Amino acid sequence: MPEEPYNPSPIGNPSFLARRNWWQTTLVKFIGKHTPKCTEMVRILSQSMDEPMPLMMRIKKRLHFLICCWCQRYEEQLRYMRQTARHFPEHADEASDVPFSTEMRERIKRKLAETPR
Amino acid sequence: MGSGMSATDLQRASRWVDDHGECLYRYALVRVRKPEVAEDLVQETFLAAVRGYEKFGGRSSERSWLVGILKNKIVDHFRKVGRETSFTDMEFLSDEFSEKFVPMGFWNHNLGPHEWKAEPDEVVHRAEFWQVMRDCLLKLPEKIRAVFAMREMDGVPSKEVCAILSISDSNLWVMLHRARMALRECLEMNWFDTPAGGTA
Numbered sequence: 001m002p003e004e005p006y007n008p009s010p011i012g013n014p015s016f017l018a019r020r021n022w023w024q025t026t027l028v029k030f031i032g033k034h035t036p037k038c039t040e041m042v043r044i045l046s047q048s049m050d051e052p053m054p055l056m057m058r059i060k061k062r063l064h065f066l067i068c069c070w071c072q073r074y075e076e077q078l079r080y081m082r083q084t085a086r087h088f089p090e091h092a093d094e095a096s097d098v099p100f101s102t103e104m105r106e107r108i109k110r111k112l113a114e115t116p117r
Numbered sequence: 118m119g120s121g122m123s124a125t126d127l128q129r130a131s132r133w134v135d136d137h138g139e140c141l142y143r144y145a146l147v148r149v150r151k152p153e154v155a156e157d158l159v160q161e162t163f164l165a166a167v168r169g170y171e172k173f174g175g176r177s178s179e180r181s182w183l184v185g186i187l188k189n190k191i192v193d194h195f196r197k198v199g200r201e202t203s204f205t206d207m208e209f210l211s212d213e214f215s216e217k218f219v220p221m222g223f224w225n226h227n228l229g230p231h232e233w234k235a236e237p238d239e240v241v242h243r244a245e246f247w248q249v250m251r252d253c254l255l256k257l258p259e260k261i262r263a264v265f266a267m268r269e270m271d272g273v274p275s276k277e278v279c280a281i282l283s284i285s286d287s288n289l290w291v292m293l294h295r296a297r298m299a300l301r302e303c304l305e306m307n308w309f310d311t312p313a314g315g316t317a
Contacts, residue, residue, distance in 0.1 A: 037222030
């Protein structure tokens with residue numbers, strides 16, 4: 001098997017479709033040939049976070065995920081990062097110990113008091 | 118309204134500085150890096166908050182309301198910067214993640230994404246997670262970080278990000294793709310693959 005020109009599914013692949021028998025191997029090869037390569041898929045997945053993915057590509061993505069749990073995880077993790085990143089600003093005080101000094105605090109308060117409304 | 122702030126306004130603003138100043142300042146510092154710029158942004162935020170207090174209906178927490186104002190101030194800041202400097206970071210466009218993939222373009226299965234066990238709802242309550250997230254963000258090249266943060270942290274729609282920073286759609290996609298790839302990798306190595314991240 002290793003000498004084949006493409007191999008999206010080596011032994012031990014935990015994806016839904018792995019090359020566990022002749023039928024699956026044929027299917028994996030077919031899907032591997034007719035859907036984007038992973039390098040391309042990760043780029044498309046990232047872009048789909050910013051603009052809708054065309055229907056045909058959505059179908060190809062679903063098929064690709066059957067043979068590639070890594071791209072599937074990648075997509076889940078893009079959503080995960082979006083979900084958590086949105087909360088970062090409100091937790092920024094927990095994220096570092098950069099000092100917000102008393103002087104700075106007082107300077108800000110003083111400027112606020114001086115500024116006309 | 119007359120000039121100068123009323124005693125009540127001042128008292129309230131002073132409490133905001135004490136309760137939320139640290140959070141706002143630390144967030145601003147992740148975004149702009151220069152302490153004096155970050156301090157100015159925080160200052161402007163509190164001032165805008167005092168002026169617009171009537172509009173705060175208490176629908177969200179005080180913290181998220183103030184953070185929302187700061188986000189707008191940051192966007193304004195980048196709008197100015199974006200006009201003055203080129204925002205396309207071409208240096209970062211080289212393909213440094215090629216080792217993740219085999220030459221045929223599929224994931225190298227030993228290096229592909231691992232499963233992330235902890236749920237997003239769990240990690241948002243972990244201070245250590247936010248520390249890792251901050252460290253990972255600061256590892257990104259400055260312009261890439263600015264684009265990613267504006268899109269994913271401030272939630273600015275992609276068309277607007279392009280307009281604010283005067284960059285093309287395709288440049289935005291490339292920069293975001295690089296940022297996501299690098300951030301994912303960094304979070305996985307420093308959080309999800311560690312006992313802290315795996316056992317949350």
